[in-house]
Amino acid sequence: MTATVRVAMLILMASIVSSLLLPADSRAEEAQHAVLVTGASTGIGRLIAEKLAADGHFVYAGARKPADIAALSAIENIQGVRLDVTIQSDIDAAVKLVESGGMGLYGVVNNAGVNVLAPLIEIEEDELDFLFDVNIYGPYRITRAFAPQIIESQGRIVNISSISGTLSGPLYGIYSMSKHALEAYTDSLAIEMDILGVKVIGVEPGNYKTNIFHNRCDRMMARGYSAEGSRFEAFVAPRVEQCKNRPVDTDPEPHQVADAVARALFSDSPKEHYLVVPEQRQAGWTIQKALEEVASLNEDHEFSYSRDELVEMLDAALEPPVE
Ligand SMILES: NC(=O)c1ccc[n+]([C@@H]2O[C@H](COP(=O)([O-])OP(=O)(O)OC[C@H]3O[C@@H](n4cnc5c(N)ncnc54)[C@H](OP(=O)(O)O)[C@@H]3O)[C@@H](O)[C@H]2O)c1
Structure with a gap:
């Protein structure tokens, strides 16, 4: 193997290794x-x-x-x-x-x-x-x-x-x-x-x-x-x-x-x-509306959830999403 071929192979191997070391998202x-x-x-x-x-x-x-x-x-x-x-x-x-x-x-x-x-x-x-x-x-x-x-x-x-x-x-x-x-x-x-x-x-x-x-x-x-x-x-x-x-x-x-x-x-x-x-207030309008809908759906019927049960559901939904 000539010196040039050895150098080329080393460069190729280095680039393969570095691409494998990159986080999956970057790849x-x-x-x-x-x-x-x-x-x-x-x-x-x-x-x-x-x-x-x-x-x-x-x-x-x-x-x-x-x-x-x-x-x-x-x-x-x-x-x-x-x-x-x-x-x-x-x-x-x-x-x-x-x-x-x-x-x-x-x-x-x-x-x-x-x-x-x-x-x-x-x-x-x-x-x-x-x-x-x-x-x-x-x-x-x-x-x-x-x-x-x-x-x-x-x-x-x-x-x-x-x-x-x-x-x-x-x-x-x-x-x-x-x-x-x-x-x-x-x-x-x-x-x-x-x-x-x-x-x-x-x-x-x-x-x-x-x-x-x-x-x-x-x-x-x-x-x-x-x-x-x-x-x-x-x-x-x-x-x-x-x-x-x-x-x-x-x-x-x-x-x-x-x-x-x-x-x-x-x-x-x-x-x-x-x-x-x-801006914050546009997030506020949106989240508030979604929560009001939950409260309204939960209100005043025989299968309503208690406040504690709702908080438990919210906590489960808040489990950090994997991105
Ligand atoms: N800007 C906001 O604040 C905002 C907020 C929430 C959601 N959005 C959503 O974002 C998306 C893009 O809107 P934009 O705000 O960027 O408005 P925009 O600058 O008016 O762009 C709208 C795009 O849709 C195209 N379009 C309209 N009718 C079409 C048709 N029949 N077939 C193919 N293309 C058509 C327009 O093409 P022409 O140039 O040929 O008309 C233009 O490229 C929309 O779905 C909108 O509802 C925007």
């Missing part, structure tokens, strides 16, 4: 995985795509406008893909494209989402159709279409829900309905897909600065949304004013959400849900 993060992100043109989806690509993964980034697809494709490790989650032919073409990419598919991030605000007894039915088509039927269609590839890779599905998956408020009814439904979808899917070796995780962001507010306003203004004649003028009028005045969004950029998605995708033992909020 997983080092490997390049292919991940599909829907709604990657702006906001949370864009940051998720950029973060995963910067971490060395390959991202199929779904977008609708040619300019967005081109801008995404210009980023290293990202391929922009035409993908409207309400159009089955787009989805079928995206499945074929990923199949022909030859990298398999480790992850799907169901991120595309829209928001509309209006009182529930005044909102038109076609607004529900519009919102559910994207926020609920979208993840359902995408997951169903890419499931064979995700099962093949024993990969992950991450659904971008919201604190509105727990909270409900005036005017937020149909958005909350869609995110509550997404929570149920995520939990049932997680149980079913676990049988097939696939993990399904929900990420629940609080309020972050993205295009969602402007998109919502554009739609509401285009449809002539007005407080006039509403039975809920006190709630509707400030929202209409807000849309007209377009105040500066002071919420932070959603980098924390992108970080949580990366953990959901690549942590060895991901949590079932990642609440990601930029």
Whole structure:
């Protein structure tokens, strides 16, 4: 064996040993995985795509406008893909494209989402159709279409829900309905897909600065949304004013959400849900609401639990999750 070959072998052995010494998570993060992100043109989806690509993964980034697809494709490790989650032919073409990419598919991030605000007894039915088509039927269609590839890779599905998956408020009814439904979808899917070796995780962001507010306003203004004649003028009028005045969004950029998605995708033992909020009070609203629901469900029937029993259940639920 020549000296050069001996040196080459030593370098190879050293790199094998050092990779074995790395924590499992770091090894997983080092490997390049292919991940599909829907709604990657702006906001949370864009940051998720950029973060995963910067971490060395390959991202199929779904977008609708040619300019967005081109801008995404210009980023290293990202391929922009035409993908409207309400159009089955787009989805079928995206499945074929990923199949022909030859990298398999480790992850799907169901991120595309829209928001509309209006009182529930005044909102038109076609607004529900519009919102559910994207926020609920979208993840359902995408997951169903890419499931064979995700099962093949024993990969992950991450659904971008919201604190509105727990909270409900005036005017937020149909958005909350869609995110509550997404929570149920995520939990049932997680149980079913676990049988097939696939993990399904929900990420629940609080309020972050993205295009969602402007998109919502554009739609509401285009449809002539007005407080006039509403039975809920006190709630509707400030929202209409807000849309007209377009105040500066002071919420932070959603980098924390992108970080949580990366953990959901690549942590060895991901949590079932990642609440990601930029400030304490948004966590407070959400946790408080969940606890109030427990108290209300437990109240005033013959099978109620005592306070001590509830505390015992809470303690059991608080067992630290393994991440
Ligand atoms: N921002 C927040 O504070 C917040 C909080 C909780 C949860 N979320 C959730 O985060 C997700 C991303 O929203 P965002 O805040 O980042 O808003 P955003 O900037 O408005 O991004 C929404 C994305 O969804 C895409 N989209 C809309 N309709 C689509 C369709 N039919 N097919 C495919 N893509 C479609 C948009 O594409 P176009 O550019 O082509 O319209 C855009 O890429 C949503 O599910 C939202 O509910 C956001």
